[in-house]
Amino acid sequence: MVLSAHSTFMKLTQYLHGFVMLTSENTRLTEINKKQCNPALHTGNAYNIKPGMRDTERFIALTEREMEYLFRIIDSSTSITQRHQFFLWAQGDVQSLLPHVALVCILDEGSGESISIEKFSRTQLFEAQFADLCRPEGGIIFRLMSAWSAGKNQPLLLCPGKPHTTVYRHFATDLKRGNLERVAAHGMYDANGRTSSFFAFTQFSATLNERHAYFLELLMPHMHMALVRMLFHERHRKEGAVAGKHRKLITDRETEILRYVQSGKNNHEIGHLLNISPLTVKNHIQKILRKLDVNNRAHAVAKAMALKITL
Known part of the structure; x- marks a missing residue:
């Protein structure tokens, strides 16, 4: 036992x-x-995220505010169907991550279709200047698109702070002549590698860095879809009838007031210039908002510009 x-x-x-x-x-x-x-992700002063990122590569950590901005931009992009909405979005929410003055967009639908070139700017960009920028042969916008394609479709940053880079030297003269200063550009391409859209943000108010390149990568699919949706709805509406209807609705006096609103005048200043009371100005503006089906002065100006009614 x-x-x-x-x-x-x-x-x-x-x-x-x-x-x-x-x-x-x-x-x-x-x-x-x-x-x-x-694999461990290294945070800190990181520069870029690429598909198949290794743990030895840098990682960009967005701040809470940047994540809030990003969500707002993406969320508001889904409701864009009209030109003035795209304008307000580009010059509004998008500015929080990509602070620029003018945006030039190119959409190439392929299959022999024509290329759409659009501009959205909060300053006056004269037609002659715009035409020169977008010349198919030698215009800086198409040359930027070629450089982007040759650079394996990575975000393109041109900044005077880095004057010795090969790409900047190639465009320096054009940037100075066109008063474009800092330029950030990126686009979308199809399964065959053909460029389908391209977006050039000009006159950045901040020094460009790799963080802006990352923002471009995050926003491109949404920029592309917003542009496509806008153009789709434009083509399937009777633009002439819509624009004509609005032109008839806006009287000469309301047109005059809308021009002063665009220049930043308040009701008292407009009333003084037109020799009418501020209350009369207010009533005119209320009529303009109803006729254009918008909610505030900024929207009224943007829609008038998009429809080429007055401005």
Whole structure:
């Protein structure tokens, strides 16, 4: 009986020892697998995120405010169907991450269709200047698009702060002549590698860096879809009838008031200039808002510009 108990005890001890060793080995292998499946991400002064990022590459961590800006931009982009909405979006929400003055958009639908070139600017960009920028042969916008395509479709940043880079030197003269200053550009391409859209943000108010390049990558799909949606709805509306209707609705006096609103005048200033009371000005503005189906002065000006009613 004693020998039998001793033998049983030894076998149990060996079993438990083996179980502990096996458990330890399994734990070690599990930890190794976790590290392999979830490589550590390095935060800090990172520059870019690329598909298949390795744990040795830098990682850009967005701040809470930047994430809020990003969500707002994406969310508001989904409701864009009209030109004045795109204008307000580009010169409004998008400015929080990409602060620029003018935006030039190109959409190439392929299949022999014509290329659409659109501009959205809060300053007056004369037609002659715009035409020069967008010349198919030699215009800076198409040359930027070619440089972007040649650069493996990575975000393109041109900044006087980095004057010695090859790309900046190539465009320096044009940037100075066109008063474009800092330019950030990016686009979308199809499964065959053909450029389908291109967006050039000009006259940045901040020094461009890799963070802006990351913002461009995040926003491009939404910029592309907003532009496509806007053009789709424009083509399937009777633009002439809509514009004509609005032109008839806006009287000469309301047109005059709308011009003063665009220049930043308040009701008292407009009333003084037109020799009418501020209350009369207010009533005219209320009529303008109803006729253009907008909510405020800024929207009225933007829609008037988009429809080429007055401005």
